[in-house]
């Protein structure tokens with residue numbers, strides 16, 4: 525049993541940390557205030573190879589030099605500086621690239637992957653709808669085959685990377701028929717940006733993740749060629765559920781980056797800020813809170829990298845799913861607690877946007893919601909124990 529990352533992964537971590545501190549650090553407070561999505565930084569992330577960490581070399585990816593664990597390291601390091609960039613990478617790979625890589629035809633991969641892997645373009649995946657979130661199988665969006673084209677009608681909501689100036693497509697789940705037992709047949713359809721009838725509505729005004737791009741999407745007789753079906757007809761929902769397991773570990777990695785930032789910010793602040801003639805770090809009331817952060821950091825990181833290692837080792841699906849849900853629920857809830865503690869340690873300054881802890885506090889809450897809420901994770905963990913929970 526080895527609890528350390530390989531030396532080359534630690535070196536990769538330093539490279540991404542350096543990139544994040546230089547390219548993001550000086551600007552994120554301003555971009556966050558302006559809700560600005562800087563596409564040129566996405567291109568730079570692509571040049572660094574971050575979007576290709578799980579893709580084969582033939583599409584420009586890292587091939588055997590990359591891994592799911594290396595993607596988690598990159599997400600953690602971006603997230604340590606700014607959560608929006610971490611989720612842009614997480615969604616770009618997990619929701620944009622991976623479904624095409626896993627389920628796409630050779631033609632679909634050749635057409636879409638080289639630009640996505642290079643970070644020249646981004647893709648989204650639309651599952652969530654106004655009436656279908658945790659219960660994603662309740663999708664109402666429809667796609668009907670009309671001769672050689674799918675005609676898509678409906679709407680999606682909260683879709684990441686779906687409306688940027690470099691978004692090339694959004695894959696959506698849609699009802700494509702009814703099964704003999706009366707349940708919906710759900711398939712995944714790739715809808716390129718610019719398809720008439722497909723509109724990314726104005727971006728949401730969110731509590732956090734201000735730099736990340738999130739839109740509601742509408743489809744009104746949006747027509748795409750029949751070969752834009754992704755994977756097997758009727759397997760769209762199952763395919764998407766498979767991609768969610770990876771996403772959960774990636775969101776756990778994003779949470780680890782946030783807790784790491786809280787530990788570092790609180791430690792240095794507690795050494796420099798004085799009250800009653802001493803640094804506040806000399807008070808047990810403060811120091812013990814920071815010690816708790818360190819405990820959460822180590823536990824969250826171990827759970828996250830264990831789950832990532834199971835994925836890379838090709839562990840049985842049930843073992844990986846269980847580890848992914850455990851990592852997600854623990855790391856995300858710890859991140860929310862960590863940002864609350866960090867804000868407390870900073871006192872009134874923690875409430876001011878002048879310090880990054882305020883942004884981190886706003887950014888943390890969504891971690892417990894996206895890629896399956898904490899309640900959904902607990903439901904899955906309980907089912908894994910054999911409990912008949914609904």
Ligand SMILES: Cc1cc2nc3c(=O)[nH]c(=O)nc-3n(C[C@H](O)[C@H](O)[C@H](O)COP(=O)(O)OP(=O)(O)OC[C@H]3O[C@@H](n4cnc5c(N)ncnc54)[C@H](O)[C@@H]3O)c2cc1C
Pocket residue numbers: 615619648649650651652656657658659681682683684685730733738890893894895896897898899900903914
């Ligand atoms: C910023 C952001 C980005 C997102 N990006 C994407 C994206 O790119 N693609 C995409 O498809 N979706 C995306 N989502 C959607 C996200 O995955 C959903 O919001 C999430 O799955 C929860 O669904 P919901 O919002 O409909 O909440 P609901 O499902 O309505 O849940 C409401 C509450 O009920 C609880 N609940 C529901 N069912 C159960 C149950 N069976 N047992 C116990 N409790 C339950 C939930 O845990 C929650 O607390 C994004 C969301 C946000 C906010």
